[in-house]
Amino acid sequence: MAVQATTKIKVLVVDDHPVVRVGISTIIDTQADMTVVAETGSGEEAISLFREHLPDLTVMDLRLERMSGVACIRKIRKEFPEARFVVLTTYRGDEDIHQALQAGAVGYLIKGMPRQLLLDALRRVHAGDRFLPPSVTEALASRKPDGELSPREHQVLLLLARGKSNKEIASALGIAEVTVKCHLSMIFLRLNVTDRTQAIIAAAQRGLVHL
Incomplete structure (x- = not known):
């Protein structure tokens, strides 16, 4: 009996550093259940690519060319309210985290965390959960x-x-x-x-x- 093919999770990668972007895409593409449908370093182009590919998930940096990651998330979610975002950034301040979650992100990771954490975050968020590792939760809790x-x-x-x-x-x-x-x-x-x-x-x- 033929095995039914599993639909892969479609991921858009948005990061302004080309080497980092390629690294993230490579990690994701090595997974049997995921595929990168597009990548960019521009917030404006991310919006166009989202419309074109309708990814299941978007990995989003907060520091982008001409438009912040938070602004990009807001614009996409205004047009596509069900869009799901996992932020991957160097920004670890409580206000950064708060603004990203307020914009609609449901996952938040700091660059330098283990690659498995990114993969776990993508799978959890795709399943409908929120993913905030302990260090991110602690930073958010410190916000008065x-x-x-x-x-x-x-x-x-x-x-x-x-x-x-x-x-x-x-x-x-x-x-x-x-x-x-x-x-x-x-x-x-x-x-x-x-x-x-x-x-x-x-x-x-x-x-x-x-x-």
């Missing part, structure tokens, strides 16, 4: 509810990380310098720091800014 910045505070923080003075921040945002000082006080409070340098370091660790 009162530590979330407002959109304006985040704008101030981004300019602060670029080395802008209070006067320059005020000019860029069209607000008074005293208002900038108020925002900075709240940012320091939310990040549990006491000065500008500590704020930038803490923000980078959490993924609120990328230096």
